[in-house]
Amino acid sequence: xxxxxxxxxxxxxxxxxxxxxxxxxxxxxxxxxxxxxxxxxxxxxxxxxxxxxxxxxxxxxxxxxxxxxxxxxxxxxxxxxxxxxxxxxxxxxxxxxxxxxxxxxxxxxxxxxxxxxxxxxxxxxxxxxxxxxxxxxxxxxxxxxxxxxxxxxxxxxxxxxxxxxxxxxxxxxxxxxxxxxxxxxxxxxxxxxxxxxxxxxxxxxxxxxxxxxxxxxxxxxxxxxxxxxxxxxxxxxxxxxxxxxxxxxxxxxxxxxxxxxxxxxxxxxxxxxxxxxxxxxxxxxxxxxxxxxxxxxxxxxxxxxxxxxxxxxxxxxxxxxxxxxxxxxxxxxxxxxxxxxxxxxxxxxxxxxxxxxxxxxxxxxxxxxxxxxxxxxxxxxxxxxxxxxxxxxxxxxxxxxxxxxxxxxxxxxxxxxxxxxx
Amino acid sequence: xxxxxxxxxxxxxxxxxxxxxxxxxxxxxxxxxxxxxxxxxxxxxxxxxxxxxxxxxxxxxxxxxxxxxxxxxxxxxxxxxxxxxxxxxxxxxxxxxxxxxxxxxxxxxxxxxxxxxxxxxxxxxxxxxxxxxxxxxxxxxxxxxxxxxxxxxxxxxxxxxxxxxxxxxxxxxxxxxxxxxxxxxxxxxxxxxxxxxxxxxxxxxxxxxxxxxxxxxxxxxxxxxxxxxxxxxxxxxxxxxxxxxxxxxxxxxxxxxxxxxxxxxxxxxxxxxxxxxxxxxxxxxxx
Numbered sequence: 001x002x003x004x005x006x007x008x009x010x011x012x013x014x015x016x017x018x019x020x021x022x023x024x025x026x027x028x029x030x031x032x033x034x035x036x037x038x039x040x041x042x043x044x045x046x047x048x049x050x051x052x053x054x055x056x057x058x059x060x061x062x063x064x065x066x067x068x069x070x071x072x073x074x075x076x077x078x079x080x081x082x083x084x085x086x087x088x089x090x091x092x093x094x095x096x097x098x099x100x101x102x103x104x105x106x107x108x109x110x111x112x113x114x115x116x117x118x119x120x121x122x123x124x125x126x127x128x129x130x131x132x133x134x135x136x137x138x139x140x141x142x143x144x145x146x147x148x149x150x151x152x153x154x155x156x157x158x159x160x161x162x163x164x165x166x167x168x169x170x171x172x173x174x175x176x177x178x179x180x181x182x183x184x185x186x187x188x189x190x191x192x193x194x195x196x197x198x199x200x201x202x203x204x205x206x207x208x209x210x211x212x213x214x215x216x217x218x219x220x221x222x223x224x225x226x227x228x229x230x231x232x233x234x235x236x237x238x239x240x241x242x243x244x245x246x247x248x249x250x251x252x253x254x255x256x257x258x259x260x261x262x263x264x265x266x267x268x269x270x271x272x273x274x275x276x277x278x279x280x281x282x283x284x285x286x287x288x289x290x291x292x293x294x295x296x297x298x299x300x301x302x303x304x305x306x307x308x309x310x311x312x313x314x315x316x317x318x319x320x321x322x323x324x325x326x327x328x329x330x331x332x333x334x335x336x337x338x339x340x341x342x343x344x345x346x347x348x349x350x351x352x353x354x355x356x357x358x359x360x361x362x363x364x365x366x367x368x369x370x371x372x373x374x375x376x377x378x379x380x381x382x383x384x385x386x387x388x389x390x391x392x393x394x395x396x397x398x399x400x401x402x403x404x405x406x407x408x409x410x411x412x413x414x415x416x417x418x419x420x421x422x
Numbered sequence: 423x424x425x426x427x428x429x430x431x432x433x434x435x436x437x438x439x440x441x442x443x444x445x446x447x448x449x450x451x452x453x454x455x456x457x458x459x460x461x462x463x464x465x466x467x468x469x470x471x472x473x474x475x476x477x478x479x480x481x482x483x484x485x486x487x488x489x490x491x492x493x494x495x496x497x498x499x500x501x502x503x504x505x506x507x508x509x510x511x512x513x514x515x516x517x518x519x520x521x522x523x524x525x526x527x528x529x530x531x532x533x534x535x536x537x538x539x540x541x542x543x544x545x546x547x548x549x550x551x552x553x554x555x556x557x558x559x560x561x562x563x564x565x566x567x568x569x570x571x572x573x574x575x576x577x578x579x580x581x582x583x584x585x586x587x588x589x590x591x592x593x594x595x596x597x598x599x600x601x602x603x604x605x606x607x608x609x610x611x612x613x614x615x616x617x618x619x620x621x622x623x624x625x626x627x628x629x630x631x632x633x634x635x636x637x638x639x640x641x642x643x644x645x646x647x648x649x650x651x652x653x654x655x656x657x658x659x660x661x662x663x664x665x666x667x668x669x670x671x672x673x674x675x676x677x678x679x680x681x682x683x684x685x686x687x688x689x690x691x692x693x694x695x696x697x698x699x700x701x702x703x704x705x706x707x708x709x
Contacts, residue, residue, distance in 0.1 A: 006433075014707065027616075091706065095437060095544040098703040104437040115542045123468045132464060135457035136543055164471075 003107065004188055004220040005070040005093075010102035012063040012088050012244075062088040063099070063244045070250075072108075072187075073218040077225065077235030077253055079260050081300065081397070085244040086224045090114060093190050093222065108187030108220070111138050115192070117177030122166035126157055126176055129165055133180045147183045154209075155179030182209045188220045189213070207408075210234055228257055228303070229402040229409055269298070270394035272378075280386040283320055284353055286378045288313040289394045292361075302396065304371060304414060305403030308364045310342070310396075312378055314388075315357050322382040325351040329362050330377045331369065331396060339369055339413065353382070368414040371400025446695050450546045457545060461553035466560065480564040484520060488512040495638045504640040504672035505582045510572045514669060515637035517569050518662045521562040522599045523628050528554045529607025530624055533615045533705050540706065547702040548695070551608055555600045562596070573669060584671030591668060591680075598661045598683050605690025612694070612701040636662055641674045657686035 015026075063085045070076050080086050091097045093104065094112035119136040120129050130151055134144040144151075152158050155175040157168070165173055191210075211234065214221050225231050231238060231253060238256035240248035248259045270289045278285075293299045294307030302308040310329055328343045342362045344351050351360060374396045380387045403414045451458075488509050495501045496508040503511040529551040533540065536550055576583045614620045635658045636644070644650050653659055660679035667673030 092437060095703075096541060097706045098437065099439055101439060105433040106435040106437070107433050110435065112543065118542045119539050121464050121468055123471045124464060128463075128467075132457075132460045135454075135460050136539070136545060138454075138545065141456040141460075 080241035525603025588668035
């Protein structure tokens with residue numbers, strides 16, 4: 001089988017912090033060194049990209065020595081947590097930015113979808129935007145013309161095709177945008193998590209279209225996603241990235257996902273002892289938060305639809321006792337909306353909280369929130385007096401899982417339900 | 423490095439840290455010509471939608487500027503205009519100058535204004551500045567026709583205005599204005615991606631540049647000035663003087679001046695393109 005993509009020791013160096021006068025000095029220094037045939041001095045001080053550790057050098061390797069190859073017709077998933085270097089790799093593959101070292105060789109026309117509807121102009125009609133967006137994605141006018149009817153049909157916005165897209169509903173907009181993207185005709189397609197758009201029915205249609213494309217038309221696809229359900233259903237093989245390096249070489253997707261989940265388990269406790277932005281009397285105080293999965297392992301992120309445990313550690317140095325203790329753990333959306341409130345009073349569960357150091361746990365059977373970044377807030381009362389209140393005690397990363405069991409992701413709050421038709 | 427690469431395999435794209443410096447990549451630009459015209463179309467539609475007067479705005483601006491110039495520089499300061507009716511003199515200069523400066527300023531913000539598109543998809547970035555130059559052409563045509571109306575009026579009333587055969591050089595002048603604006607613009611845009619200081623410098627610089635170009639005065643009035651060398655150095659000077667000579671019959675213009683402007687344009691364009699092509703590869707990291 002011939003190769004479609006070969007990635008050789010790709011590395012990418014980024015400078016942390018702001019660009020200002022300091023960067024001019026560095027630029028001049030770099031220019032002077034490279035002019036005399038020396039190595040870039042800043043590539044020597046680059047650090048491994050581990051965000052949990054404090055940087056000691058302003059230069060960081062977002063990617064370091066990534067190598068893999070993709071055969072023609074393969075559908076490869078690229079997995080990794082935020083900051084693992086997935087997006088950087090995508091950007092390099094899509095030629096949005098260039099690597100600091102290494103080389104990528106590509107055979108065939110490549111198109112990348114990092115977003116749907118890039119370059120859509122609100123004043124232009126749907127039809128005009130199809131042409132504009134198609135051309136931005138690298139299609140020729142006659143190719144678009146040939147596929148115009150198919151695109152309009154796929155997006156189901158025929159009636160509004162000559163209306164400016166600013167009058168479209170957001171669903172129509174996304175459908176039209178995806179319609180153009182789905183009809184791209186390159187040999188190699190690089191896709192970011194653009195599948196997380198539109199309603200569930202449309203998502204299914206998109207996944208179906210992707211599967212058709214890769215299976216019947218033998219197209220090479222690189223798919224980057226947080227959505228394990230989508231990766232599982234689309235990709236036969238996957239690569240796991242971690243801290244800018246390959247953590248799991250290209251292999252079976254099932255194994256890659258297992259590896260990814262297990263690798264992330266390594267302790268990640270959010271410490272709260274040094275937090276100053278808290279209120280309350282402070283006789284009882286929170287000291288840490290932890291997330292655990294169904295197997296009781298500490299994990300950095302939870303998966304929707306699966307068992308989850310949120311553990312809040314507290315300290316009660318004086319070991320004072322009271323009968324009316326109330327702890328509340330809430331999950332909020334980044335915009336501040338409370339999504340779920342867990343409170344021992346709601347379940348009529350008395351808490352003593354009389355250990356010098358201890359913890360309370362909230363066990364959730366099937367986590368009902370969708371993939372995304374959220375916040376955890378902690379609140380403790382004793383005898384109706386506020387002891388400790390920490391807003392945004394920690395961020396909570398939820399990965400989209402297969403809540404409903406049909407491999408289709410959804411947004412918002414999830415709930416068990418059934419359907420009926422008369 | 424290539425030990426596992428099949429030697430018979432043909433790669434049609436290689437992504438590397440830096441490519442060779444001397445690469446203009448014009449072929450790639452040509453491959454994206456459809457996008458170029460779609461951008462022009464987009465600019466055109468989006469500018470006129472939801473304005474009452476539409477393209478009329480482009481008449482009003484140069485007309486008001488010319489009237490202001492007539493009062494300030496003509497009447498109050500008493501700067502000569504080679505015997506040409508003042509308003510026509512300023513209008514001619516402004517028509518050329520506006521096209522050049524529009525091309526320059528719009529091109530120079532290429533990276534900053536398009537960073538959201540540039541961050542999501544690859545296409546030769548030069549498509550954007552080139553489409554700007556073409557979109558601006560429309561505005562030039564409007565101002566140019568306004569100028570022609572005034573010219574016709576003064577020719578019929580027998581003023582001291584004599585259009586000559588140099589009119590045939592109009593396309594050349596136009597290419598020079600566009601090319602000089604584009605060349606300077608892409609140079610500036612390459613610097614603004616990292617150091618925004620150039621943005622501030624630009625609006626100020628364009629204004630200063632106008633005063634070293636014979637827009638509000640004829641070159642003949644500067645004969646004995648100690649700043650003449652500065653004006654001669656400006657490649658826009660022959661373009662405006664030549665344009666005036668062609669349409670009004672007054673101006674200092676020789677073929678060697680034209681050659682100087684043409685060479686300057688090519689140098690600016692080539693150097694600009696080389697730097698631009700280099701910057702486009704990594705600008706997303708610094709923008």
